[in-house]
Amino acid sequence: MDDRSYMEQALALAKEAAQEGEVPVGCVIVRQGQIVGRGRNRRETDKTALGHAELEAISDACKNLGGWRLWDCTLYVTLEPCPMCAGAIINARIPRVVYGAADQKAGSCGSVCDLFSMAYNHHPQVVCGVCEAEAAALLSDFFQRLRLTLKTRPKWRPKQSLQEESDEMESANCRIGSACPDCGAAAMQLDPGKQT
Numbered sequence: 773m774d775d776r777s778y779m780e781q782a783l784a785l786a787k788e789a790a791q792e793g794e795v796p797v798g799c800v801i802v803r804q805g806q807i808v809g810r811g812r813n814r815r816e817t818d819k820t821a822l823g824h825a826e827l828e829a830i831s832d833a834c835k836n837l838g839g840w841r842l843w844d845c846t847l848y849v850t851l852e853p854c855p856m857c858a859g860a861i862i863n864a865r866i867p868r869v870v871y872g873a874a875d876q877k878a879g880s881c882g883s884v885c886d887l888f889s890m891a892y893n894h895h896p897q898v899v900c901g902v903c904e905a906e907a908a909a910l911l912s913d914f915f916q917r918l919r920l921t922l923k924t925r926p927k928w929r930p931k932q933s934l935q936e937e938s939d940e941m942e943s944a945n946c947r948i949g950s951a952c953p954d955c956g957a958a959a960m961q962l963d964p965g966k967q968t
């Protein structure tokens with residue numbers, strides 16, 4: 773299989789993420805023609821900022837290969853790695869990274885910065901733009917749908933405090949004439965029948 777075929781496997785994982793309401797990013801790690809690690813974004817599902825596709829795939833590969841040095845592997849990811857994931861790639865000694873779409877906001881393999889060219893102890897080779905159009909389309913479709921959902925759902929309204937709710941109930945009770953220690957007394961004073 774070539775780079776494109778492996779990236780298609782990563783794209784399939786990104787689609788799975790989108791189906792679960794996650795930003796669609798998928799990742800596979802390949803060693804000697806075999807996929808040894810898989811991951812996808814799970815930040816919302818797992819409620820963790822660490823739930824990035826690359827971290828999950830690196831963890832999966834380390835578990836499957838029985839060690840933390842992934843020195844003969846290639847990592848394929850649909851979106852340019854962020855600084856956290858680029859750091860994990862350096863720590864795992866992955867020699868080659870292939871990504872799809874560039875990330876102008878957090879990409880750390882050339883967009884915002886290039887961690888792999890800095891004075892760290894490991895310098896992975898990078899190939900960018902593989903299946904770029906598909907990866908970018910998945911992301912833009914996802915965000916377009918999200919914007920539509922936010923536009924059509926009922927407007928957010930702050931929850932009233934218990935005191936405000938109880939004040940509102942009390943004034944409603946007064947309006948319908950039921951007993952209310954403060955207003956009831958006032959009403960009795962204003963009642964002409966009770967005046968002497």
Ligand SMILES: [Zn+2]
Pocket residue numbers: 824825826853854855856857858
């Ligand atoms: Zn990341």
